[in-house]
Structures are given as structure tokens and as C-alpha cells.
Amino acid sequence: MSVLLEKLRAIVGAANVLTEGDLGAWEQDWRKRSRGKALAVVRPGDTRQVAEVVRACAEAGTSIVPQGGNTGLAVGSTPDESGTQVLLSLQRLNAIRGIDAANLTMTVEAGCVLQTLQEAARNAGFLFPLSLAAEGSCTIGGNLATNAGGTQVVRYGNTRDLCLGLEVVTPQGGVWEGTSGLRKDNTGYDLRDLMIGSEGTLGIITAATMKLYPLPAAQLTAWAAVPSLDHAVTLLGLAHQRLGAGLTGFEVMGKFALSLVDKHFPALRVPFIDDASVPWCVLLENSDSESEDHARSRFEALLETAFEAGCVTNAVVAESLTQAHQLWHIRESIPLAQAEEGLNIKHDISIAVSRIPAFVAETDALLAREIPGVRLVNFGHLGDGNLHYNVQAPEGGDSKAFLRDHEDRINTLVYDAVEKFDGSFSAEHGVGSLKVDKLEKHKSPVALEMMRAIKRGLDPQNILNPGRVLRST
Numbered sequence: 001m002s003v004l005l006e007k008l009r010a011i012v013g014a015a016n017v018l019t020e021g022d023l024g025a026w027e028q029d030w031r032k033r034s035r036g037k038a039l040a041v042v043r044p045g046d047t048r049q050v051a052e053v054v055r056a057c058a059e060a061g062t063s064i065v066p067q068g069g070n071t072g073l074a075v076g077s078t079p080d081e082s083g084t085q086v087l088l089s090l091q092r093l094n095a096i097r098g099i100d101a102a103n104l105t106m107t108v109e110a111g112c113v114l115q116t117l118q119e120a121a122r123n124a125g126f127l128f129p130l131s132l133a134a135e136g137s138c139t140i141g142g143n144l145a146t147n148a149g150g151t152q153v154v155r156y157g158n159t160r161d162l163c164l165g166l167e168v169v170t171p172q173g174g175v176w177e178g179t180s181g182l183r184k185d186n187t188g189y190d191l192r193d194l195m196i197g198s199e200g201t202l203g204i205i206t207a208a209t210m211k212l213y214p215l216p217a218a219q220l221t222a223w224a225a226v227p228s229l230d231h232a233v234t235l236l237g238l239a240h241q242r243l244g245a246g247l248t249g250f251e252v253m254g255k256f257a258l259s260l261v262d263k264h265f266p267a268l269r270v271p272f273i274d275d276a277s278v279p280w281c282v283l284l285e286n287s288d289s290e291s292e293d294h295a296r297s298r299f300e301a302l303l304e305t306a307f308e309a310g311c312v313t314n315a316v317v318a319e320s321l322t323q324a325h326q327l328w329h330i331r332e333s334i335p336l337a338q339a340e341e342g343l344n345i346k347h348d349i350s351i352a353v354s355r356i357p358a359f360v361a362e363t364d365a366l367l368a369r370e371i372p373g374v375r376l377v378n379f380g381h382l383g384d385g386n387l388h389y390n391v392q393a394p395e396g397g398d399s400k401a402f403l404r405d406h407e408d409r410i411n412t413l414v415y416d417a418v419e420k421f422d423g424s425f426s427a428e429h430g431v432g433s434l435k436v437d438k439l440e441k442h443k444s445p446v447a448l449e450m451m452r453a454i455k456r457g458l459d460p461q462n463i464l465n466p467g468r469v470l471r472s473t
Helices: 004-012 047-060 112-123 140-146 191-195 229-246 253-262 292-309 321-332 334-341 353-370 401-422 437-440 445-457
Strands: 038-042 064-067 085-089 095-100 106-111 163-169 173-176 204-211 217-225 247-254 280-288 314-317 348-350 375-381 386-393
Touching: 004 038, 004 047, 047 064, 047 085, 047 163, 047 204, 064 140, 095 112, 106 112, 140 204, 140 321, 163 191, 163 253, 173 191, 173 348, 217 229, 217 292, 229 247, 229 280, 229 292, 229 353, 247 253, 253 334, 253 375, 280 321, 292 314, 321 334, 321 437, 334 375, 334 386, 348 401, 353 375, 353 386, 353 401, 386 401, 401 437
Parallel strands: 038 085, 064 085
Antiparallel strands: 095 106, 106 204, 163 173, 163 204, 217 280, 217 314, 247 280, 247 375, 348 386, 375 386
């Protein structure tokens, strides 16, 4: 191993090969559910160095774990406990290579923090719509590797839908240059889509060309109380009809989820939290290309229709950008409030929107019957069918003991219910190492063999992120 470390130091510089001191920022996952031990944390500064590092590791037969901002939720970018894996951090590859205004694209390196990308687009007069709670620390390379979703998928799609091209280092240390930004290129297999969502198991994304959009003339946010999840689905249908492409956000939040925000962050002032008749709330965003007056009139017409239909019982429309940010901050604080309440079990599931109310009713009752006292933290992106169906330990109980005794059972109950409703156990967080066994159970044998064939064909040494997504053989 000492020979490999010397080669790595020669490639990236001794200061960028870390083997001593506290490496927890790289070796421990964001939720602190797992901590591994790396042979070294290697921090290349450009694509050429990434390729040389990969070639050196391939020659030594040493596996590589690529990492962006280390904000993932499925333990997919931290090393195992063997002390033999190289942790390849892409954070130094953080340049914005250029903006093509006429082509509505921005080419950025993989280590570029999402918020930096958003701000650069805005400063150039454009919108980059990917938005999620970790945007101040997650990187675009990680977003692409996991095909991240976020709050505006209902209009703009997942990260895959926002990407026009990639630059990728292969498991053999070659470089595929595919950042031309073409919207039409029908020349063979779509390598871009193959790499996106592969969680660093097929190649290492070093740069990407992303789509930009015109900045909206106005953006309005409303918070609506709805009497049931069925009514929330009805409201979503009305919003599609009345707002069309202007509907850029549609989040649903259960009463208990919001009560945790009110409990742990009372300064945020959750609307309607003291109204016992409000079991669910919806956060809507309307982006308009004409004017604020036009946006407000369409929003008010939507809410008036919704009141008449009985699917909204109360609502507030933000009167300023500050108020809108405050409403979104409430929604984004739910995971933080959960953490303050104690350890919990997270589920990132997707189900056809029309079937979500029945799934929640049936699975809520199942969990309450099988594991008395559980508290259900339901919230998520109803607009695209992605629900964060999380489970909190009983109030006043030992949350560590609860996870130890019940996590496997709860996961089985939830994921079996998801399969019954023809859904997916992972909507936007990926598979990582946490859900490898779930993929084996819930994916068809044909699909699994196709995935294994792709992995064997591209990475026959199993160098890149082994044991992630697919079980190592």
C-alpha cells in the first residue's frame, strides 16, 4: 500500500493525500449511521488527476469510493471498515467552466456546491431549478450520481432531466468527454443516463453540462390547509389545470411532522398549527413568466375554486419574498426537527399520486397495529409522488433501543406495502449500501441481471464503489 500512496502523492501532491488526523468529515456519513476507515482521502484538483488516481488504484487492485459533499442518506459515499479503500473526494473540482446563454446551459465541475451553481445562474439572469435542503453543502456531482429530486421536480424533473452532458472518468482511468450540451444526439446508447443515478459504481462524474431556464417574472407561494390526503390530491389536479407549467412546487406535510417543527423551532410560526381540524397542509409555488399581478390573479382563482370544492379549508399567500422563504423554511426544517426529537427511521418512497392516500391510510394502520406507539412523520413531494414516510420512536421511549429492536421489521412492513402499491422503495435518495438487500428483494431477477451485466462490462475489477447499489460478488 505504501507504493500506491507514494504514487497518489506524486499525482495530487502530498497535502492532498490524507492518512492521519480526524478524517470523520469523509469517513462518516451525514446521518452518523455509519463510519468506515479509508486507506487515504485523496483530493484531486482536476479531471486529469482523477484519471491518474483511478489508473493507479486499478493497477494496485484497490477500490475507490467517490464522494461529493457527503450529504447522502443511503450510506453510498463513505468507505467500509477495512482500511483498504481510497476515498476520492471531488470537492476541489469546483469550477464553473462556462455559461452558454444562447444554448441555455452551464458547464460545471462535479465538486461545485449546488447553491453556488444556483447563484451563478441567477447572477447571469437565469434559473437553475434544482433545489433541496442540503443545497448549501451538496455538490452537483453527488446530485447527478444519485439523481437527486428536490422541491421542483413537479415542473423541471429530477437531476437527470436537467443534465445535457457529462464528463466521466471510467474504471480503467479513461476520460469520456460528453459535455457538448446537445439536446439531440441519437448516436448509440445513452451513456449520460446510464451514469446518472449509478452512485459512482460505473464511472466518476467530473463535470456536467446542465440546463438553464429564464428567471420567472414572479414567484408566489401559498400555504393551504386541507382536510385529507384525498383533498390534497384533488388540489394538485386543480393546480395543474389552473397553473399549468407555472406550478413549480407542491409539497404535502402531515400534522405531526409540522408539530415537531413547532416544538423544536417555535420561532418559525407554523401556520394553522393550533387548529385541531387541520390534519394536512400543502405548500404550493406558482412561477409566472408575465407579472406578479398575473401570477396573483391565477393563484387566487385557483384557491377560490379549491375553497368551493371543499379541498382547502384555509390558506395564506405570502405577501413578500421573505414570507415565502419563511414558509419554505418550515417545510425544509422537518428533517431537522425529526433529528432534534431523536433517532428515526427514514423512508424515501414513490407511489402513483392517485394511490398515495390509500397507501398512507393502510400503512399507517398497519404500523400502529404491529408496533404500538410509533409516530409517523409524513411529508414530501406530492406533486411527483415522492413521500418521505418516516417513523419516529414512541414518545418518551429509548430511540436507540427502538431502532435496534424494530427497524428491520418496520422497513419490511413499509417496503412490502410499497411493493403492493406498485411503488419504489427509493425515489430520490438512492440505494447506497443501506438498501442493497432491498434491491435484491424488490427488483425483478431480469432487471438485476441486466444491472449486473452492465457493472461487469464497465467495471470488471469491481473497483468503483463496490457493495453499493449491487451486492459485491
